[in-house]
Amino acid sequence: MQEEVVIKAEKLTKRFGAFTATNEVTFEVHKGEIFGFLGANGAGKTTAMRMLCGLSIPSAGNATVAGFDVYKETEQIKKNIGYMSQKFSLYEDLTIEENLAFFGGIYGMSDSEIKTKSKQLIEQLGLQKEAKKLVQELPLGWKQKLAFSVAVFHRPKIVFLDEPTGGVDPVTRRQFWDLIYDASDSGITVFVTTHYMDEAEYCNRVSIMVDGVIAALDTPHNLKQQFKANSMDEVFYQLARGAKRSE
Amino acid sequence: MRTLIILLRKEFRQIFRNSAILRIATIMPIMQFLILPLAANYEFKNINLVVVDHDHSSFSRQMISKVVGSGYFRLVDYVGSYDEAYELIETDKADVLLEIPVNFERDLVREGGQKVFLAVNAINGTKANLGGSYLNRIIRDFNKDILLDFMPGAKTEAGIDVETSNWFNPKNNYKLFLIPGILAILVTMIGGFLTALNIVREKEVGTIEQINVSPIHKGQFILGKLIPFWILAIIVFTNGLILGYFIYDIVPQGNLLVLYFFVSIYLFAILGFGLLISTFCETQQQAMFFMFFFMMVFVLMSGLFTPIESMPEWAQTIAHFNPVTYLIQVIRMVMLKASTLSDMWPQLRVIASMAVVLNAWAVWNYRKKS
Numbered sequence: 001m002q003e004e005v006v007i008k009a010e011k012l013t014k015r016f017g018a019f020t021a022t023n024e025v026t027f028e029v030h031k032g033e034i035f036g037f038l039g040a041n042g043a044g045k046t047t048a049m050r051m052l053c054g055l056s057i058p059s060a061g062n063a064t065v066a067g068f069d070v071y072k073e074t075e076q077i078k079k080n081i082g083y084m085s086q087k088f089s090l091y092e093d094l095t096i097e098e099n100l101a102f103f104g105g106i107y108g109m110s111d112s113e114i115k116t117k118s119k120q121l122i123e124q125l126g127l128q129k130e131a132k133k134l135v136q137e138l139p140l141g142w143k144q145k146l147a148f149s150v151a152v153f154h155r156p157k158i159v160f161l162d163e164p165t166g167g168v169d170p171v172t173r174r175q176f177w178d179l180i181y182d183a184s185d186s187g188i189t190v191f192v193t194t195h196y197m198d199e200a201e202y203c204n205r206v207s208i209m210v211d212g213v214i215a216a217l218d219t220p221h222n223l224k225q226q227f228k229a230n231s232m233d234e235v236f237y238q239l240a241r242g243a244k245r246s247e
Numbered sequence: 248m249r250t251l252i253i254l255l256r257k258e259f260r261q262i263f264r265n266s267a268i269l270r271i272a273t274i275m276p277i278m279q280f281l282i283l284p285l286a287a288n289y290e291f292k293n294i295n296l297v298v299v300d301h302d303h304s305s306f307s308r309q310m311i312s313k314v315v316g317s318g319y320f321r322l323v324d325y326v327g328s329y330d331e332a333y334e335l336i337e338t339d340k341a342d343v344l345l346e347i348p349v350n351f352e353r354d355l356v357r358e359g360g361q362k363v364f365l366a367v368n369a370i371n372g373t374k375a376n377l378g379g380s381y382l383n384r385i386i387r388d389f390n391k392d393i394l395l396d397f398m399p400g401a402k403t404e405a406g407i408d409v410e411t412s413n414w415f416n417p418k419n420n421y422k423l424f425l426i427p428g429i430l431a432i433l434v435t436m437i438g439g440f441l442t443a444l445n446i447v448r449e450k451e452v453g454t455i456e457q458i459n460v461s462p463i464h465k466g467q468f469i470l471g472k473l474i475p476f477w478i479l480a481i482i483v484f485t486n487g488l489i490l491g492y493f494i495y496d497i498v499p500q501g502n503l504l505v506l507y508f509f510v511s512i513y514l515f516a517i518l519g520f521g522l523l524i525s526t527f528c529e530t531q532q533q534a535m536f537f538m539f540f541f542m543m544v545f546v547l548m549s550g551l552f553t554p555i556e557s558m559p560e561w562a563q564t565i566a567h568f569n570p571v572t573y574l575i576q577v578i579r580m581v582m583l584k585a586s587t588l589s590d591m592w593p594q595l596r597v598i599a600s601m602a603v604v605l606n607a608w609a610v611w612n613y614r615k616k617s
Contacts, residue, residue: 055460083456090454094257102256105249106253
C-alpha cells in the first residue's frame with residue numbers, strides 16, 4: 001500500500017552542546033493517519049517535534065513537513081501546520097470568539113470565513129453560552145478542547161499535539177480523542193505525543209523513543225505481538241526500563 | 248498589513264481589558280507631578296538657626312533680625328555660650344550656628360572690621376551648603392548697609408556689583424526646570440516598562456509559542472507590540488503637558504509640534520530598548536529587575552537633578568549613551584527656550600540612531616527558532 005508521505009525524517013539529530021537530545025531519528029508519517037509519538041520524560045519527543053514545527057533548527061539529518069524542508073522553508077511549513085503546546089496557550093484575557101478571530105486571522109482566513117466557522121465550531125463544542133466569556137473562566141477540559149479546535153481551525157495539513165491531554169479527566173480525554181478522530185477523518189494528519197498508554201492504543205501507528213532514539217515503530221497491534229505483551233503499557237515498560245536518562 | 252491589523256486589534260483589546268495598565272497610565276503621571284516637585288525642592292526655607300550672641304549690642308540685634316527677616320531661617324534659640332549652641336546642633340535641633348563675638352559693635356565701628364563665626368551641620372550637605380551661603384550673603388549685605396549708614400565715605404568692599412539675571416526662567420523657578428524632566432521620565436517609564444513586560448508575559452504564559460509556530464513575521468509581531476505602547480505613551484505625555492499647565496502654570500514656550508515630533512522618535516528608541524530587554528528575559532520578574540536597574544541609571548545620569556557637566560568624565564561618557572539625557576535636554580529647550588527643530592538637530596540625530604540600533608538589535612535577537 002503506497003500512501004502519501006506528509007512528514008519524512010531522516011537521521012534527524014539535535015544536539016545541545018555535548019548533549020544529544022534526539023539522535024538520528026528516522027520515520028515517515030502518512031497523510032490522514034494518527035501518529036503517536038511516545039517516550040518517557042526527557043526522551044527527546046518535544047525536541048523532535050519542535051524541529052518538525054520549524055521552532056528549532058536540526059543539528060544534522062534531513063526532514064520535510066508537508067513537502068517543505070525544515071532548514072530552509074520553515075515559514076512555508078508554518079502555513080501548513082497547526083500546533084498545540086503542552087502549556088495552554090490561547091489568550092486567557094480574550095473571549096473564545098476573539099481567540100478564534102485572532103488565530104484564524106493570522107493564518108489568513110477571511111473575516112466571513114472566520115465568522116461562519118466560529119459559529120459552527122462553537123455550536124459543535126456546545127459553547128454557545130460561553131462564546132463571549134473570557135477563556136480564563138473556562139474549566140481546564142474545555143480549554144484543552146478549545147485549544148485543539150483552534151489548532152485545526154485554519155484547516156492545516158498536519159496538526160502537532162504536544163501532550164494535549166495532560167491533567168484532563170478520563171471523560172474529557174475520551175471526548176478529546178473524538179475531536180482528534182474527526183480531524184483525522186477530514187484528512188488532517190495528527191502527530192501526537194502522550195504519556196497515556198491507553199491513548200497510544202487509539203493511534204494508527206506508534207513510535208516509542210528511548211534516550212533520543214526510536215526504539216520501536218509499528219501499529220499498536222504489531223508492537224504488542226512483537227513484545228509479547230497484552231497492552232501498550234507493557235510494551236512501553238519493557239522499552240523504557242532500559243532508559244538511562246530521565247527528566 | 249491585514250496581519251498587523253489583527254495583531255493590533257488583539258493588543259488593544261488586551262490593554263483595555265487590563266485595568267492595571269490603565270490605572271498606571273492615568274495615576275502615575277498625576278502622582279509624579281504632584282509629589283516629585285515637592286520632594287525635590289531646591290529652595291530651602293526654615294533652616295534652623297541658633298545664635299550665640301556674646302555682644303548683646305544693637306548691631307548684633309540688627310544683624311540677627313535681618314537674618315531672621317530674610318525668611319530662610321528660623322531662630323531656634325538665642326543662647327549665651329557656644330557649648331549650648333553646639334548641643335543643639337548635635338541633637339539635630341539646629342542646622343546652622345552663628346556666633347557673634349564680644350565687642351562686635353565696638354570693633355566694627357572702631358576698626359572697621361570684625362569676624363563672626365559660622366558653623367553648619369553638614370550631615371544634610373545640600374541644606375548646610377545653601378544655609379551657609381544664604382547666611383553669608385545676608386551678612387555681607389548687612390555689612391554694606393552698616394558701612395553706608397555709619398561711615399559715609401568709607402570704602403565699601405564691593406567695588407563691583409554683580410547683577411545677575413536669569414534667562415529663560417526669570418524667577419529661577421526650580422519647578423520650571425524639574426517638570427520637563429519629570430515628563431521625560433514618565434514617558435520613558437511607561438514606554439520602556441510596559442513594552443518589556445508585555446512581551447515577556449507572552450513568553451511566561453506560553454502564548455508566544457503559538458505565535459512562533461504561525462506564519463507571522465517577527466517584524467509584524469514586533470510592530471504589533473510597539474504601536475500600541477507608542478500610542479499609550481503619547482497619550483501619557485499629553486496628559487503630563489496638560490497637568491503641568493493646570494498645576495504649575497507651565498506653558499511650553501516653543502512649538503508643540505516640534506516637541507511631539509521629537510518625542511515620537513524618542514519613543515521608538517525607548518520602546519526598542521524595552522523590546523530588547525524582553526528578548527533577554529524569560530520571566531516578568533527578570534524584566535522588572537532589568538528595567539529597574541537601567542531606569543535608575545537613566546534617571547540619575549540624565550541631568551534631571553544634577554548637571555551632566557559636573558560629573559566625572561567617565562560618567563559623562565555614560566550619560567551620552569543615555570537616551571533620557573537627550574529627551575530632557577530637548578523638552579527643556581522647547582518648553583523654556585522655544586527652541587526650534589534646527590536647534591535640536593544634534594539630539595535628534597543621536598536619538599534616531601539609537602532607535603534604529605535598538606530596534607534592529609531587538610528584532611535580530613527575537614528568534615522564532617533556536
